[in-house]
Amino acid sequence: xxxxxxxxxxxxxxxxxxxxxxxxxxxxxxxxxxxxxxxxxxxxxxxxxxxxxxxxxxxxxxxxxxxxxxxxxxxxxxxxxxxxxxxxxxxxxxxxxxxxxxxxxxxxxxxxxxxxxxxxxxxxxxxxxxxxxxxxxxxxxxxxx
Numbered sequence: 725x726x727x728x729x730x731x732x733x734x735x736x737x738x739x740x741x742x743x744x745x746x747x748x749x750x751x752x753x754x755x756x757x758x759x760x761x762x763x764x765x766x767x768x769x770x771x772x773x774x775x776x777x778x779x780x781x782x783x784x785x786x787x788x789x790x791x792x793x794x795x796x797x798x799x800x801x802x803x804x805x806x807x808x809x810x811x812x813x814x815x816x817x818x819x820x821x822x823x824x825x826x827x828x829x830x831x832x833x834x835x836x837x838x839x840x841x842x843x844x845x846x847x848x849x850x851x852x853x854x855x856x857x858x859x860x861x862x863x864x865x866x867x868x869x
Contacts (some may be wrong), residue, residue, distance in 0.1 A: 743809075770811075786858035820856050
């Protein structure tokens with residue numbers, strides 16, 4: 725993938741800066757691989773906030789949860805302690821019961837790609853059963869298509 729390319733998706737992306745903390749690294753000062761999925765979640769939450777809603781409000785108001793059913797990460801270059809990077813999040817696909825986000829972790833000055841990935845989510849109720857995306861929250865996604 726071209727390092728300056730946008731992640732694949734629908735509509736504009738959301739960039740959010742993060743700095744690798746010491747606790748997120750291994751003995752060699754390299755970011756532990758599982759933290760990349762945590763950073764994807766940070767980007768996803770900020771993506772939603774910038775569109776005017778939060779996970780918490782959707783969960784509380786509609787008993788609707790974004791359950792991760794598939795997650796991928798391609799590690800391209802190591803992130804190290806105290807490294808500042810951008811998590812770029814984009815809506816890749818939106819359907820009645822699923823939503824997919826794509827991500828890139830980028831060096832802010834050069835857009836060098838440290839990692840890229842995707843998460844797919846099924847909308848569920850608190851009982852864990854799939855349900856339709858809440859109508860009052862669809863507008864935050866559908867208008868981007």
